[in-house]
Amino acid sequence: MTQTLTIRRPDDWHLHFRDGETMRAVVPHTARQFARAIVMPNLAPPVTTSALAAAYRDRIAAAVLEGVEFTPLMTAYLTDETDAGDMAAGFADGVLTAAKLYPAGATTNSAHGVTDVANIEGVLERMAEIGMPLCVHGEVTHSDIDIFDREAVFIDRILAPLVERMPDLKVIFEHITTKQAVEFVDTSGPRIGATITPQHLHINRNAILVGGIRPHMFCLPVAKREEHRLALRKAATSGSTKYFLGTDSAPHHRHAKESDCGCAGIFNAPFALESYVTVFDEEGALDRFEGFASLNGPAFYGLPVNEDTTTLEKAPVEVPAEVDGGEAEIVPFHAGETLKWRLAS
Numbered sequence: 001m002t003q004t005l006t007i008r009r010p011d012d013w014h015l016h017f018r019d020g021e022t023m024r025a026v027v028p029h030t031a032r033q034f035a036r037a038i039v040m041p042n043l044a045p046p047v048t049t050s051a052l053a054a055a056y057r058d059r060i061a062a063a064v065l066e067g068v069e070f071t072p073l074m075t076a077y078l079t080d081e082t083d084a085g086d087m088a089a090g091f092a093d094g095v096l097t098a099a100k101l102y103p104a105g106a107t108t109n110s111a112h113g114v115t116d117v118a119n120i121e122g123v124l125e126r127m128a129e130i131g132m133p134l135c136v137h138g139e140v141t142h143s144d145i146d147i148f149d150r151e152a153v154f155i156d157r158i159l160a161p162l163v164e165r166m167p168d169l170k171v172i173f174e175h176i177t178t179k180q181a182v183e184f185v186d187t188s189g190p191r192i193g194a195t196i197t198p199q200h201l202h203i204n205r206n207a208i209l210v211g212g213i214r215p216h217m218f219c220l221p222v223a224k225r226e227e228h229r230l231a232l233r234k235a236a237t238s239g240s241t242k243y244f245l246g247t248d249s250a251p252h253h254r255h256a257k258e259s260d261c262g263c264a265g266i267f268n269a270p271f272a273l274e275s276y277v278t279v280f281d282e283e284g285a286l287d288r289f290e291g292f293a294s295l296n297g298p299a300f301y302g303l304p305v306n307e308d309t310t311t312l313e314k315a316p317v318e319v320p321a322e323v324d325g326g327e328a329e330i331v332p333f334h335a336g337e338t339l340k341w342r343l344a345s
Protein backbone atom coordinates (compact mmCIF):
# COMPACT_ATOMS: atom_id res chain seq x y z
CA MET A 1 0.00 0.00 0.00
CA THR A 2 1.19 3.54 -0.70
CA GLN A 3 2.49 5.30 2.38
CA THR A 4 0.61 8.54 3.10
CA LEU A 5 0.95 11.43 5.51
CA THR A 6 -1.95 13.71 6.43
CA ILE A 7 -1.20 17.03 8.11
CA ARG A 8 -3.00 20.29 8.78
CA ARG A 9 -2.82 22.40 5.64
CA PRO A 10 0.60 24.12 5.68
CA ASP A 11 1.63 27.75 5.13
CA ASP A 12 4.72 29.28 3.55
CA TRP A 13 6.23 31.88 5.91
CA HIS A 14 8.57 33.50 3.35
CA LEU A 15 8.32 33.86 -0.40
CA HIS A 16 8.51 36.22 -3.38
CA PHE A 17 5.66 36.60 -5.85
CA ARG A 18 6.97 39.56 -7.89
CA ASP A 19 4.27 41.46 -9.80
CA GLY A 20 2.42 41.59 -13.13
CA GLU A 21 2.60 38.66 -15.52
CA THR A 22 5.26 36.82 -13.51
CA MET A 23 3.14 37.06 -10.36
CA ARG A 24 0.11 35.69 -12.18
CA ALA A 25 2.19 32.72 -13.40
CA VAL A 26 3.75 31.84 -10.02
CA VAL A 27 0.94 32.44 -7.49
CA PRO A 28 -1.04 29.28 -8.48
CA HIS A 29 1.95 27.05 -7.64
CA THR A 30 1.96 28.29 -4.05
CA ALA A 31 -1.83 28.37 -3.70
CA ARG A 32 -1.93 24.69 -4.76
CA GLN A 33 0.03 23.68 -1.66
CA PHE A 34 -0.32 26.38 0.99
CA ALA A 35 -3.23 28.14 2.70
CA ARG A 36 -1.29 31.34 3.45
CA ALA A 37 2.07 32.84 2.63
CA ILE A 38 4.13 35.71 3.96
CA VAL A 39 4.82 37.76 0.85
CA MET A 40 8.11 39.61 0.73
CA PRO A 41 8.00 43.27 -0.29
CA ASN A 42 11.16 43.55 -2.44
CA LEU A 43 9.46 44.69 -5.63
CA ALA A 44 11.01 47.42 -7.76
CA PRO A 45 10.04 49.92 -6.40
CA PRO A 46 9.57 48.23 -3.00
CA VAL A 47 6.35 47.91 -0.97
CA THR A 48 7.24 50.42 1.74
CA THR A 49 3.86 51.52 3.14
CA SER A 50 0.63 49.92 4.31
CA ALA A 51 -1.23 51.48 1.36
CA LEU A 52 1.19 49.91 -1.14
CA ALA A 53 0.89 46.58 0.70
CA ALA A 54 -2.94 46.70 0.53
CA ALA A 55 -2.83 47.33 -3.23
CA TYR A 56 -0.27 44.55 -3.75
CA ARG A 57 -2.39 42.16 -1.66
CA ASP A 58 -5.36 42.80 -3.95
CA ARG A 59 -3.28 42.14 -7.09
CA ILE A 60 -2.12 38.81 -5.60
CA ALA A 61 -5.66 37.83 -4.59
CA ALA A 62 -6.78 38.44 -8.19
CA ALA A 63 -4.10 35.98 -9.41
CA VAL A 64 -5.48 33.08 -7.32
CA LEU A 65 -7.43 30.64 -9.50
CA GLU A 66 -11.23 30.26 -9.12
CA GLY A 67 -12.21 27.89 -6.35
CA VAL A 68 -8.80 27.97 -4.62
CA GLU A 69 -8.57 29.38 -1.10
CA PHE A 70 -5.37 31.26 -0.44
CA THR A 71 -4.55 34.23 1.78
CA PRO A 72 -1.48 36.41 1.16
CA LEU A 73 -0.02 37.86 4.38
CA MET A 74 1.66 41.15 3.64
CA THR A 75 4.92 42.72 4.80
CA ALA A 76 6.33 46.22 4.47
CA TYR A 77 9.89 46.93 3.35
CA LEU A 78 11.69 48.99 5.99
CA THR A 79 13.80 51.93 4.84
CA ASP A 80 15.70 54.63 6.71
CA GLU A 81 12.54 56.76 6.31
CA THR A 82 9.85 54.30 7.47
CA ASP A 83 7.06 55.90 9.50
CA ALA A 84 6.37 53.96 12.71
CA GLY A 85 2.77 55.24 12.76
CA ASP A 86 2.07 53.80 9.30
CA MET A 87 3.50 50.40 10.31
CA ALA A 88 1.38 50.37 13.47
CA ALA A 89 -1.78 51.41 11.58
CA GLY A 90 -1.20 48.75 8.90
CA PHE A 91 -0.69 46.11 11.57
CA ALA A 92 -3.81 47.20 13.49
CA ASP A 93 -5.90 47.11 10.27
CA GLY A 94 -4.70 43.60 9.43
CA VAL A 95 -3.09 44.82 6.19
CA LEU A 96 0.43 44.16 7.46
CA THR A 97 1.45 40.95 9.20
CA ALA A 98 5.11 41.91 9.64
CA ALA A 99 7.83 44.29 8.46
CA LYS A 100 10.99 43.25 6.66
CA LEU A 101 14.53 44.39 7.33
CA TYR A 102 16.81 44.25 4.32
CA PRO A 103 20.28 45.56 5.04
CA ALA A 104 20.88 47.90 2.06
CA GLY A 105 22.62 45.98 -0.71
CA ALA A 106 22.28 42.51 0.86
CA THR A 107 20.13 40.83 -1.80
CA THR A 108 17.74 41.20 -4.77
CA ASN A 109 16.08 44.68 -4.80
CA SER A 110 17.54 45.71 -1.45
CA ALA A 111 19.10 48.98 -2.62
CA HIS A 112 16.44 50.96 -0.70
CA GLY A 113 16.98 48.88 2.44
CA VAL A 114 18.15 50.05 5.83
CA THR A 115 21.68 51.51 5.85
CA ASP A 116 22.06 51.20 9.65
CA VAL A 117 19.60 49.65 12.15
CA ALA A 118 20.13 52.74 14.31
CA ASN A 119 17.99 54.57 11.72
CA ILE A 120 14.94 52.40 12.42
CA GLU A 121 15.32 52.07 16.19
CA GLY A 122 12.09 54.02 16.81
CA VAL A 123 10.15 51.85 14.34
CA LEU A 124 11.45 48.67 15.95
CA GLU A 125 10.57 49.92 19.44
CA ARG A 126 7.03 50.59 18.27
CA MET A 127 6.82 47.14 16.66
CA ALA A 128 7.99 45.52 19.90
CA GLU A 129 5.29 47.42 21.83
CA ILE A 130 2.45 46.31 19.56
CA GLY A 131 3.70 42.75 18.94
CA MET A 132 4.41 43.26 15.22
CA PRO A 133 6.99 40.72 14.02
CA LEU A 134 10.21 41.70 12.27
CA CYS A 135 11.43 39.51 9.39
CA VAL A 136 15.18 39.80 8.85
CA HIS A 137 17.47 39.07 5.92
CA GLY A 138 20.48 38.35 8.11
CA GLU A 139 23.64 39.21 6.21
CA VAL A 140 26.11 42.05 6.54
CA THR A 141 27.10 43.76 3.33
CA HIS A 142 30.60 45.14 3.92
CA SER A 143 32.88 44.33 1.01
CA ASP A 144 35.59 43.16 3.42
CA ILE A 145 33.41 40.32 4.76
CA ASP A 146 33.61 37.07 2.82
CA ILE A 147 30.25 36.11 1.34
CA PHE A 148 30.29 32.76 3.17
CA ASP A 149 30.74 34.56 6.53
CA ARG A 150 28.10 37.25 6.08
CA GLU A 151 25.36 35.52 8.06
CA ALA A 152 27.55 34.60 11.03
CA VAL A 153 29.00 38.13 11.18
CA PHE A 154 25.47 39.58 11.03
CA ILE A 155 24.55 37.60 14.16
CA ASP A 156 27.50 39.00 16.12
CA ARG A 157 27.36 42.58 14.91
CA ILE A 158 23.65 43.27 14.38
CA LEU A 159 21.21 40.57 15.45
CA ALA A 160 22.50 39.59 18.88
CA PRO A 161 22.81 43.22 20.05
CA LEU A 162 19.35 44.03 18.62
CA VAL A 163 17.70 41.11 20.41
CA GLU A 164 19.47 42.10 23.61
CA ARG A 165 18.30 45.74 23.30
CA MET A 166 14.72 44.77 22.44
CA PRO A 167 13.85 41.53 24.20
CA ASP A 168 10.14 42.01 23.47
CA LEU A 169 10.58 42.24 19.68
CA LYS A 170 9.49 39.13 17.77
CA VAL A 171 12.16 38.37 15.19
CA ILE A 172 12.12 35.83 12.38
CA PHE A 173 15.65 35.11 11.24
CA GLU A 174 14.80 34.32 7.62
CA HIS A 175 16.26 31.56 5.45
CA ILE A 176 19.03 30.55 7.85
CA THR A 177 22.04 28.81 6.30
CA THR A 178 24.62 28.19 9.04
CA LYS A 179 25.24 26.22 12.21
CA GLN A 180 25.92 29.57 13.88
CA ALA A 181 22.36 30.67 13.08
CA VAL A 182 20.97 27.41 14.48
CA GLU A 183 22.97 27.89 17.64
CA PHE A 184 21.78 31.49 17.96
CA VAL A 185 18.13 30.55 17.51
CA ASP A 186 18.38 27.54 19.84
CA THR A 187 19.88 29.62 22.63
CA SER A 188 17.62 32.68 22.22
CA GLY A 189 14.28 33.23 23.94
CA PRO A 190 10.87 32.28 22.54
CA ARG A 191 10.51 35.53 20.55
CA ILE A 192 13.23 34.42 18.13
CA GLY A 193 12.23 32.02 15.34
CA ALA A 194 13.66 31.06 11.97
CA THR A 195 12.56 29.90 8.54
CA ILE A 196 14.47 27.24 6.63
CA THR A 197 14.26 26.78 2.85
CA PRO A 198 14.14 23.46 0.99
CA GLN A 199 17.32 24.24 -0.93
CA HIS A 200 19.39 24.78 2.21
CA LEU A 201 18.23 21.34 3.43
CA HIS A 202 19.11 19.67 0.11
CA ILE A 203 22.27 21.32 -1.20
CA ASN A 204 25.62 22.56 0.00
CA ARG A 205 27.92 24.94 -1.86
CA ASN A 206 29.31 22.18 -4.07
CA ALA A 207 25.98 22.17 -5.90
CA ILE A 208 26.74 25.68 -7.17
CA LEU A 209 30.33 25.14 -8.27
CA VAL A 210 31.30 21.50 -8.89
CA GLY A 211 31.50 20.55 -12.57
CA GLY A 212 30.65 24.07 -13.72
CA ILE A 213 28.79 27.11 -12.45
CA ARG A 214 25.13 26.29 -11.82
CA PRO A 215 23.23 29.55 -11.65
CA HIS A 216 19.94 27.91 -10.72
CA MET A 217 21.48 26.75 -7.44
CA PHE A 218 22.50 30.29 -6.49
CA CYS A 219 20.52 32.18 -3.91
CA LEU A 220 21.25 34.43 -0.95
CA PRO A 221 22.30 33.69 1.64
CA VAL A 222 24.43 31.38 -0.49
CA ALA A 223 24.47 27.66 0.43
CA LYS A 224 27.36 26.86 2.78
CA ARG A 225 29.53 23.81 3.60
CA GLU A 226 28.06 20.37 4.30
CA GLU A 227 28.37 20.75 8.08
CA HIS A 228 25.96 23.68 7.90
CA ARG A 229 23.44 21.77 5.77
CA LEU A 230 23.51 18.96 8.35
CA ALA A 231 22.94 21.43 11.21
CA LEU A 232 19.93 22.85 9.35
CA ARG A 233 18.47 19.39 8.73
CA LYS A 234 18.86 18.61 12.40
CA ALA A 235 17.20 21.88 13.43
CA ALA A 236 14.27 21.55 11.02
CA THR A 237 13.52 17.97 12.07
CA SER A 238 14.31 18.44 15.78
CA GLY A 239 10.77 19.14 16.85
CA SER A 240 11.78 22.61 18.13
CA THR A 241 8.87 25.00 17.64
CA LYS A 242 11.28 27.82 16.72
CA TYR A 243 11.78 26.52 13.17
CA PHE A 244 9.18 26.69 10.46
CA LEU A 245 8.65 26.39 6.76
CA GLY A 246 9.61 29.36 4.60
CA THR A 247 10.52 28.46 1.04
CA ASP A 248 12.09 31.77 -0.03
CA SER A 249 10.77 30.85 -3.46
CA ALA A 250 12.36 33.57 -5.58
CA PRO A 251 11.43 33.43 -9.26
CA HIS A 252 13.85 34.90 -11.78
CA HIS A 253 13.46 34.18 -15.49
CA ARG A 254 15.95 31.80 -17.04
CA HIS A 255 17.77 34.54 -18.95
CA ALA A 256 18.24 36.60 -15.76
CA LYS A 257 19.80 33.59 -13.98
CA GLU A 258 21.90 32.40 -16.95
CA SER A 259 23.72 35.67 -17.36
CA ASP A 260 27.18 37.11 -16.74
CA CYS A 261 25.71 38.60 -13.54
CA GLY A 262 23.01 36.09 -12.66
CA CYS A 263 20.28 36.99 -10.15
CA ALA A 264 20.18 35.41 -6.68
CA GLY A 265 17.12 33.32 -5.94
CA ILE A 266 15.78 29.77 -6.39
CA PHE A 267 12.24 29.18 -7.62
CA ASN A 268 11.06 26.26 -5.52
CA ALA A 269 7.30 26.98 -5.34
CA PRO A 270 6.09 24.29 -7.79
CA PHE A 271 7.24 21.32 -5.62
CA ALA A 272 8.10 22.91 -2.28
CA LEU A 273 6.09 20.63 -0.01
CA GLU A 274 7.27 17.57 -1.92
CA SER A 275 10.86 18.75 -1.50
CA TYR A 276 10.58 19.33 2.25
CA VAL A 277 8.75 16.09 3.06
CA THR A 278 11.47 14.13 1.25
CA VAL A 279 13.99 15.56 3.73
CA PHE A 280 11.83 14.67 6.73
CA ASP A 281 11.44 11.13 5.36
CA GLU A 282 15.20 10.78 4.83
CA GLU A 283 15.76 11.95 8.41
CA GLY A 284 13.18 9.51 9.83
CA ALA A 285 11.16 12.46 11.11
CA LEU A 286 7.86 12.31 9.25
CA ASP A 287 6.08 12.60 12.60
CA ARG A 288 7.63 16.07 13.01
CA PHE A 289 6.71 17.39 9.59
CA GLU A 290 3.33 18.78 10.62
CA GLY A 291 4.90 20.91 13.34
CA PHE A 292 7.43 22.42 10.95
CA ALA A 293 5.03 22.89 8.03
CA SER A 294 1.71 23.71 9.66
CA LEU A 295 1.87 24.45 13.40
CA ASN A 296 5.05 26.30 14.42
CA GLY A 297 4.63 29.24 12.03
CA PRO A 298 1.07 30.14 13.08
CA ALA A 299 2.02 29.72 16.75
CA PHE A 300 4.97 32.09 16.35
CA TYR A 301 2.93 34.70 14.47
CA GLY A 302 -0.03 34.31 16.85
CA LEU A 303 -2.38 33.18 14.07
CA PRO A 304 -4.80 30.23 14.06
CA VAL A 305 -3.73 26.97 12.44
CA ASN A 306 -5.55 25.97 9.27
CA GLU A 307 -8.66 23.86 9.72
CA ASP A 308 -8.40 21.67 6.62
CA THR A 309 -5.78 19.02 5.91
CA THR A 310 -3.34 18.05 3.17
CA THR A 311 -2.35 14.49 2.29
CA LEU A 312 1.02 13.58 0.82
CA GLU A 313 1.78 10.17 -0.63
CA LYS A 314 5.05 8.37 -1.19
CA ALA A 315 4.88 8.12 -4.96
CA PRO A 316 7.19 9.57 -7.60
CA VAL A 317 6.65 12.95 -9.17
CA GLU A 318 8.75 14.36 -12.00
CA VAL A 319 9.82 17.97 -11.81
CA PRO A 320 9.79 19.59 -15.26
CA ALA A 321 12.91 21.19 -16.75
CA GLU A 322 11.16 24.56 -16.81
CA VAL A 323 7.82 26.14 -16.03
CA ASP A 324 5.86 29.07 -17.42
CA GLY A 325 7.01 32.25 -15.70
CA GLY A 326 4.79 34.77 -17.46
CA GLU A 327 7.11 36.87 -19.62
CA ALA A 328 9.65 34.03 -19.91
CA GLU A 329 10.25 30.54 -18.56
CA ILE A 330 11.72 29.80 -15.13
CA VAL A 331 13.85 26.80 -14.15
CA PRO A 332 12.44 25.37 -10.89
CA PHE A 333 14.41 23.82 -8.02
CA HIS A 334 14.86 20.05 -8.64
CA ALA A 335 14.39 20.60 -12.41
CA GLY A 336 14.53 17.24 -14.21
CA GLU A 337 14.62 15.24 -10.95
CA THR A 338 12.09 12.72 -9.70
CA LEU A 339 10.97 13.40 -6.13
CA LYS A 340 9.74 10.52 -3.97
CA TRP A 341 6.69 12.25 -2.48
CA ARG A 342 3.78 14.07 -4.05
CA LEU A 343 0.54 15.73 -3.07
CA ALA A 344 -2.32 13.24 -3.14
CA SER A 345 -4.96 14.54 -5.52
Ligand code: NCD
Binding pocket: 016, 042, 107, 108, 137, 218, 219, 220, 221, 248, 250, 251, 264, 265, 266
Ligand atom coordinates in the same frame (compact mmCIF):
# COMPACT_ATOMS: atom_id res chain seq x y z
C1 NCD B 1 15.48 36.79 -3.08
C2 NCD B 1 14.83 37.43 -4.31
O1 NCD B 1 15.18 37.06 -5.43
O2 NCD B 1 13.96 38.27 -4.14
N1 NCD B 1 16.67 36.13 -3.50
C3 NCD B 1 17.35 35.16 -2.83
O3 NCD B 1 18.41 34.75 -3.31
N2 NCD B 1 16.91 34.66 -1.71
C4 NCD B 1 15.74 37.83 -2.03
C5 NCD B 1 16.01 37.29 -0.64
O4 NCD B 1 15.18 36.59 -0.05
O5 NCD B 1 17.08 37.55 -0.09
Ligand code: ZN
Binding pocket: 107, 137, 174, 175, 220, 221
Ligand atom coordinates in the same frame (compact mmCIF):
# COMPACT_ATOMS: atom_id res chain seq x y z
ZN1 ZN C 1 16.55 37.35 1.94
Ligand code: ZN
Binding pocket: 014, 015, 016, 040, 248, 249, 250
Ligand atom coordinates in the same frame (compact mmCIF):
# COMPACT_ATOMS: atom_id res chain seq x y z
ZN1 ZN D 1 13.46 35.85 0.30
